[in-house]
Amino acid sequence: MGMYISTVVGFFVVIMIAMSMFIHYLRVGLNSASSVKIDPKPTEKF
Known part of the structure; x- marks a missing residue:
């Protein structure tokens, strides 16, 4: 027993x-705040 x-x-x-x-990898490795640094939102509207 x-x-x-x-x-x-x-x-x-x-x-x-x-x-x-796995949760640590998702929180650190897939940080959504870094997406703004790599590909910022365009300022011009078409």
Whole structure:
């Protein structure tokens, strides 16, 4: 029973670490504020 609990808890910890790394990648790597620096909004209207 102890081996089962430690396996489930370990697997849960690994999944939580992976999810936190994925969320960190989405928040830092896909920063929407940098899009304005690369391609600013045009000032002229056509």
